[in-house]
Amino acid sequence: MSFPIYYFLFAYLVFLFFWGVFGLIALYHIIKFGFPNFFTFFGTFVFIGGAIILLSVSYNYIAQVDWNTEVSPFQGLLNVNTPFPVTYK
């Protein structure tokens, strides 16, 4: 049995979805409850900027991978060859 490794990409995208939701929750909190001053905007800017950088670097590496590669996780599992020779009398 084998499957393409882009199945792992689906799990990563689910993670990204929830990460985005919590990121929006965090931005909501600082916009709603923070003072309208330099530090509030600077903190927000740093978070968004850092997130963009991390996502860009991630995309750069992910785009280089061939996600259609098949993987067989159970290959060889049912191989009955023993590590040592067995003789029957």
Next chain:
Amino acid sequence: MLSLNRLPNALPGEKVVKVLRRDFFIFFKRILFFILLAALPLGFFLAMASVYPILLDGPVSYPLIILAGSGYYLFIWLFFFFSFLDYYLDIWIITSVRIIDVSQEGFFSRKVNELTLNRVQDIESDIQGLWATIFKFGDVKVQTAAEIEDFEFQQVADPEGVKNIIMGLASKAREGQV
């Protein structure tokens, strides 16, 4: 957004005297912690490169390492921002009439306590620990005549100075000189 010009339940003639947060050293410790977390995968990567270098070239292992690394760094970046929010959104506001304690407690949970200065009975400042002594931050506990729990300023800079400010304002409030 919260504004010092539009305090909750603002009283006529009320003026903001001081706005306090936890001392910056508290947040600096968290920054160091997250730098350590960010450096951990690099150590793991170096160990893997020397012990199992084949994992870094595998058609399956390499993509999994990319996804795991990306997920890890995105997670700790978000976690760091939540840590910043926990530090930044907890504030104490001392006005000419009252003390306001604004505390962010998790998601969508914000607690605001107020104490009028004429109800202040006793104030205690407390500095404990090596770093607190060096950087002069600590707790200020305000005992009240009300039935509400005592106010506590946690890990604020110059707690002795804060105590003196509140004592001065409280005595003026009791004398009706607001």
